[in-house]
Amino acid sequence: METVQKLAIPISIVIAGALIAGALFFVNSRPAGPAQQGQGQVLTEIREVQADDHILGNPDAEVVIVEFSDPECPFCKQFHETMHQIVTEYGSSGKVAWVYRHFPIEQLHPKAQKEAEALECAAEQGGNEMFWKFTDKVYETTTSNNSLDIGIHNSPKDAPVGPDGQPYYTQKPPRSNTDAGQLSDIAKGLGLDVAAFENCLISGKNAPRIKKDYDEVAAAGGAGTPHSILISDGEQTPVEGAQPYNVVKGLIDTLLN
Numbered sequence: 001m002e003t004v005q006k007l008a009i010p011i012s013i014v015i016a017g018a019l020i021a022g023a024l025f026f027v028n029s030r031p032a033g034p035a036q037q038g039q040g041q042v043l044t045e046i047r048e049v050q051a052d053d054h055i056l057g058n059p060d061a062e063v064v065i066v067e068f069s070d071p072e073c074p075f076c077k078q079f080h081e082t083m084h085q086i087v088t089e090y091g092s093s094g095k096v097a098w099v100y101r102h103f104p105i106e107q108l109h110p111k112a113q114k115e116a117e118a119l120e121c122a123a124e125q126g127g128n129e130m131f132w133k134f135t136d137k138v139y140e141t142t143t144s145n146n147s148l149d150i151g152i153h154n155s156p157k158d159a160p161v162g163p164d165g166q167p168y169y170t171q172k173p174p175r176s177n178t179d180a181g182q183l184s185d186i187a188k189g190l191g192l193d194v195a196a197f198e199n200c201l202i203s204g205k206n207a208p209r210i211k212k213d214y215d216e217v218a219a220a221g222g223a224g225t226p227h228s229i230l231i232s233d234g235e236q237t238p239v240e241g242a243q244p245y246n247v248v249k250g251l252i253d254t255l256l257n
Helices: 011-024 074-093 112-141 182-189 194-203 207-219 245-256
Strands: 004-006 042-044 054-056 063-069 096-102 227-232 235-240
Touching: 054 112, 063 074, 063 207, 063 245, 074 096, 074 112, 074 245, 096 112, 096 207, 112 182, 112 194, 112 207, 182 194, 227 245, 235 245
Parallel strands: 063 096
Antiparallel strands: 004 042, 054 096, 063 227, 227 235
């Protein structure tokens, strides 16, 4: 059940975050997206952690960080590493968990939608563990900003163009009529059934799930990626942008104490 509440952030946290990483706020703007949230603005809560969520850590952790991410966003790539640091430090205690939800901004990264669907196709074969392995590999492989070769799902508009008018990279011709390029390579490297993976991606069967996540974060005030929500004792605190490790750690420690 969705409810509406005021997401109040302690002023000390706001000041600390602004001093340490102010320039990182709203690093990716979604055209015609929700307005920047202000302290005290009423927003729609995101759903609590559910059985079909992709979670790393204890589902009953005191602090759950729900991250909405775009696989072609360079700041999401950076924050992905930060979140792994957080889980490494707090995960063994069972006090902090990380939930990944989708926020592909197609206006900036046309490939992000299909890449998000690919993560779900991987999970379909290998469950939660395979979702995280595949997701980690995608973030490791892409150089961001639409750079991943996704085979038949590429289109001419996908290639980023430099000041000289030339693409940053050259797309390879598809190897078959189902080839998903580097996504297929990742699937093969992780031992997935590549044919089933490619057919899953072609079907678009996971698009509704991606849209559900996207609509949810947009309603919650997400205007850029990554957009995270810290959930503790039923309270939801938004964290915008690729905040550095010490800022995220500070927020967590405040909630745990």
